[in-house]
Amino acid sequence: MRVLKLVHGSLELNLLAGSSGFTLPADNWAPKVASPAANVAPETVVEEIPVRVRAASADALSSVMQTLHRLQVLTAAWVDATEPEPTWLHCKLDAETGERRAVVRRIEFRYVTSWFNMQSDPNLLLGQLIVERDPYWESLTQSNLVINSGMGTLGGAFAYAYGANPRPMGDAPARLAELNVMGSAEQAYAWVGFRSAQKHGTLADFLSRWELEAGGLSTDAALATDSTASPGGGGNTKVVVSFATQAGWAMRWYGYLFQYRSTAQIPANYGQYLALLRAKVASGTTAEVSMLYGYQTSTITAGPFVRISATDWTLYPVGLVRIPPSGIALSPGTAAELSWEYLALYARRLAGSGAMDIDCLVLIPVDEYAVMLSISQVAGGTSTLRASLPPLGQYVGQYFGWTGSEFVIMGTPAVAWNGPGLPRGDGYLYVASARPNRVSVLSDTLTVGVSFVNRWLSLRGSTA
């Protein structure tokens, strides 16, 4: 053991240095290893560390113990992200280069009665430190994934890969230190999904935006050119649902995966996605949409009912999509298995006499790690939405608005997420965003920055 210390801000207790008063009585202590769990974070780990405490005098021994007790009190008092730092247990094994740390939840000190301290040495204590810590060991530094500006707001993608950028390196999901989404104009909503090459293969083959003009049209639906519609195979084209012959529920649009991806590309589309529909209605008109998916038309899963009432292009979350829809893939998966995956939009008109325009479906991956931010009001101009997962595990959202002279925090957006953290290795980041009221403007662009902290289940390793 080369490093073993408790740290809270500037207060430090080195458990290996005789000068601190603490040493290990034997050099055979090793930290425990947490077990990964599905859907929830692993349990905290309780380390039992035998210690010998010696000082030059009884008073000096008291002083040493008071340092420990101060750490105990600070650890007990640190409960949430309102304090900058928790207590950390730093650790590094012999002959390894990477020092790591874990958040400490609780510290106890227990006296151990033995032949030695029965000898009434007033300057010596034998004891055991009980340190309850988080299951993951973290890097001491965070890695910054800098992404160039100019990402699209409708399924914009960024590839990060070894060599070109830092990437999550730990054996556990990396902790999100900071996610910044800055728009060329004010953005109040952001949906960001991460997926790994390790799990999803050739990421470039995944399609994050389904242009509806490339699918099939159904009742009262027709194509129309619109410069504000997102560009697809047919240029800036949208689908206009007139409700002319049927205002009640009817299928308006459908699309099969094989219409969008080639056989070779299809396997990269396995996964679970949040579907965002870009839509609007004529003034005075209200419509309602339900998205369905399945294999062809026989096995269908319906999403929630979503009211469409905005007269500007707006991003509406219309449900989750699974590819394949059964959630169970053949092994190995085949393109044939997925090519008939089917998305459909049913709609009815609730009020008014106008049409509904639908443009595209944006699929944000949520099966590995996704973070969604939303705030009701923004300051105007450029803005930054920020999410962070502090060490203790309570997400913090911040919204920075531009006042004309400086960026200031204007509010705390809601942060929703799915998944334990950034997946290891090379990956892609997908993003969609919108202005207040989820208004989607085609010309808006984004700069997305990600910082993360690598995490490991086991202390052992050479990388930092």
Add this chain to the structure above:
Amino acid sequence: MISLELATGTNEVIDITSVARDWQRSSRALGGCWEGMFTAQGLARADMVRWFEQCLGYGVTERYCGLVTWHGYIYEMRLRLDGVEYLRSLAPQQWHNRVKVRYSVSGAQQATAWAENIDSMAAYGTMDYVLDIGEATAAQAQALQARHLEHYAWPATRVVSPIEPGRVGGLGDSLQVVCAGWWSRLNWRVYETTVSATATSAISTLVGACDFVTVGVVDQNDLAVKVDCSTPRRIGDAVEEIVALGDADGHLWNCGVWRDHQLEYRHGDATATYWLRRGQLLYAGGGPVPPPLVEPGRWAFVYDAPVGLQPSPQAGLYDDPRYCFLEEVRFAVPDRLVVVPYGESLSVDMLAHQLGR
């Protein structure tokens, strides 16, 4: 993995997922988001007190992958400090800021005018409360009215446990939080005029008289109904009565407040949304259903239902033993799900007052 957030103001939302680690909630076909609760964890004593003092009425939203799956507000909190339990609640018997007293004089029905505390109404919304006291004088009724406003106009802290001074050692501090769906706000107001109209119009009229809840999607149901409000009726109770009638064809209708404080009144589904197969709830089609996304008011096709020697399945879902209507859905983190079929006992909850008093 769900996330839970607390809205403390227009632009202030706090992630409370790690505070509400034992979060559980229910939703109903008739009511929508119904009840939620958790015991706050990881909060220091001072933070528990701050929550107790400030958070009553704050909005709580559950999301799954960014989709809103439950929406309500903090309805009640119980704080235990040093062995003493304190309560702050928005239950009508604990708090009301607009009061009327009905009484009779020689058998003739009389009522006071409404009396109200406008400061409280501005802070928390309007909670109507009607007392019936039988034979009395006008002075009696007014005195009772004044006393109620004096005592109950604000959701004050009340000590609700027996106090045993000196026995505080070893008693842990705790904060229990109960949330209610926005449907409960329908019962904050009463309606005093009998409504005769189609079911659709009657519901729109009644909801239109509410604060906080507005009319969202209301499908057309031409069933003629008459809701007797000659005795003041709480609006939620009156709406529930209409919805429970269904329609002229005997079909079930669903009504609830799900998101954006909007009431939705819909004809029940004509097909099964889910399959119940070997103990697993699946989407019709076979895909797994994330537990937070399961909705009440849907039908499940029960693959394994023994139909015995009964006549073969009939014309519709209603008389086919293999179909099961989901009246209530209960979810607890991380993934515990209970669905309650139509006709079975719903959970006895702390919002039982919503069912009438």
